[in-house]
Amino acid sequence: MISFQLLDTRVEVVRDDPVIDGGLRYLAHGASSEVVVRRTIRYAIEGSGPWLLREEGDAVDVLEDPDDLLWFLFVRVHGRVCERYSLAGWSTFHAAVAGVRGVRLLFVGPSSVGKSTLASTLLFGGHSVEGDEMAFERAGVVVPLARRFHLKEGIERHVSGLAPWIDDLPAVRRDGAPVRAFDPSEHGFEWRVRSAPVDAVVCLRAEHGGESRLREITTFEALTGLLGGALNWVQSRSVLVAAATRLARARRVELTLGRPSETLAALESWCGSIDGKLPDTDGIV
Numbered sequence: 001m002i003s004f005q006l007l008d009t010r011v012e013v014v015r016d017d018p019v020i021d022g023g024l025r026y027l028a029h030g031a032s033s034e035v036v037v038r039r040t041i042r043y044a045i046e047g048s049g050p051w052l053l054r055e056e057g058d059a060v061d062v063l064e065d066p067d068d069l070l071w072f073l074f075v076r077v078h079g080r081v082c083e084r085y086s087l088a089g090w091s092t093f094h095a096a097v098a099g100v101r102g103v104r105l106l107f108v109g110p111s112s113v114g115k116s117t118l119a120s121t122l123l124f125g126g127h128s129v130e131g132d133e134m135a136f137e138r139a140g141v142v143v144p145l146a147r148r149f150h151l152k153e154g155i156e157r158h159v160s161g162l163a164p165w166i167d168d169l170p171a172v173r174r175d176g177a178p179v180r181a182f183d184p185s186e187h188g189f190e191w192r193v194r195s196a197p198v199d200a201v202v203c204l205r206a207e208h209g210g211e212s213r214l215r216e217i218t219t220f221e222a223l224t225g226l227l228g229g230a231l232n233w234v235q236s237r238s239v240l241v242a243a244a245t246r247l248a249r250a251r252r253v254e255l256t257l258g259r260p261s262e263t264l265a266a267l268e269s270w271c272g273s274i275d276g277k278l279p280d281t282d283g284i285v
Contacts, residue, residue: 004028006081007136007145008038013073015045023070025170027077030185031130031146033193041080043073067173074172082134082145086233090136091243094229097135097144097198099128101271104196106135106142106247107255108229109204114257116149117158118204121260122267123184124161130193134231137243143195148181158260199274200251201226202267212262214255214270222252 001014002024013024044054050064053073060076063069086092096107096115100122107115119132131144148170156163165187171178185191203217203225217225226244253270257263 002028005031005033005035005037005146006078007033007085007143008035009081009084010037010040011043011077012040013043013045017045017048017051019048020045020051020066020069022170023066023172026070026148026172026181027074029146029148029183029191031183031191031193033146034195035143035193041077043077045069045073071172071174078145078147082231083233085136086235088138089239090138091235091240092231092233093135093137093226094133094231095135095144096132097130097142097194098122099130100267101127103199103271103274104194105200105202105267105271106198106250107202107204108225109206110229113204113206114208115204116151117155117260118257118263119149120151120155120159120162120182121264123189124159125264125268128190128192129184130191137247140197140246141195142198142247144193146191146193148183151180151182153177198247198250200253200271201247203229203252203254205254205256207256207258210256210258212256212258212266214253214266217252217254219248219252221254222248225254 001012003010003012013027042056046052046054050062051069052062053060061072063072082092093108094110096119098105098119107118109115116132119129123129131146132149133147134145136143156166166180169180169182171180201222203222223244226247227240230240230244232240
């Protein structure tokens with residue numbers, strides 16, 4: 001059996017076929033969390049190809065390809081948990097969360113902008129990373145959804161620290177290419193998920209291979225970036241706007257993601273210069 005925590009949910013998976021054990025590592029992670037577990041969802045994978053997936057004893061689907069099985073289970077588990085949090089009033093953002101020189105940062109940007117590469121760069125640069133893809137906000141509190149960092153092919157060319165482990169990481173093929181899953185806790189890093197406000201919002205813009213730049217932005221620009229990265233599971237637009245407005249009261253910058261080493265240096269310099277005073281909200285409250 002594998003067991004891991006997603007927000008307030010404990011996920012347990014049992015299987016008949018040991019052949020898929022390596023793939024099941026893709027689902028589980030070793031992050032510790034401040035969030036209290038309030039329920040458990042149990043899955044069973046029966047057979048040895050094709051595989052029957054059961055959720056709480058009920059048959060869900062039969063899948064013939066192991067990658068399809070693992071990805072289907074990954075999406076289903078995370079979808080259940082995210083919908084539960086959305087129904088409880090949490091707003092969801094495509095965002096990574098990390099701490100740089102004592103400053104807790106929310107990095108907001110669409111899929112494929114480079115959040116996982118940035119999270120890996122920060123981790124190997126000596127900074128704490130809580131999550132690489134999704135975060136939830138309610139009443140000013142932010143908590144990321146812990147999952148293994150999802151790494152696309154070639155990332156080790158940009159984050160050299162990953163190179164010794166990249167070939168041994170669990171992977172699922174999506175669109176013909178492997179997506180590998182990296183767990184910091186398995187490689188000597190402390191991985192802890194917090195439930196707390198953020199000190200700054202960083203809106204991400206991709207310019208891969210180009211120059212990394214960081215600039216202060218207005219509240220309106222931050223709102224635009226936050227709403228562009230919002231995921232509307234069940235909430236109205238007004239609820240998402242209210243969440244984005246709360247987040248935009250923090251410090252706010254735009255980060256152009258160019259060369260990873262320059263990105264790291266720019267963030268470290270900026271976070272080291274913060275004096276604790278909140279920026280002006282440009283009249284937006």
